[in-house]
Amino acid sequence: QGSFNFLPIVSQIAPQPILCKDFIIDPYQIYLARYYQADACLLMLSVLDDDQYRQLAAVAHSLEMGVLTEVSNEEEQERAIALGAKVVGINNRDLRDLSIDLNRTRELAPKLGHNVTVISESGINTYA
Secondary structure (H helix, E strand, C coil), X not given: CCCCCHHHHHHHHCCCCCEECCCCCCHHHHHHHHHCCXXXXXXXXXXXXXXXXXXXXXXXXXXXXXXXXXXXXHHHHHHHHHCCXXXXXXXXXXXXXXXXXXXXXXXXXXXXXXXXEEEEECCCCCCC
């Protein structure tokens, strides 16, 4: 189980920016993440509508935090583009049945455009 208490511990050890990976649905969670020294937060389009996403992204940006926008299918990918997401994580795991398909990143990434940073999430076991 995760805890916000882990964020400052990790930030003392790792020089890289720290991502708060949680099911963020309320601005309070972003304020809490920032308080605990997170540099970025995960906003999952599978659980947020566009208005919620805009509100939460605005809060994160006002706190000088990055936003990792997570998508898992073509509909969410199109929403991410329309919402102006700059960093998009493509989740290779189907959250309904937990199966993994690495082709999901191969299929969705090229459609995001060159101005978007793409992160392939879940199911990667090597760094080759």
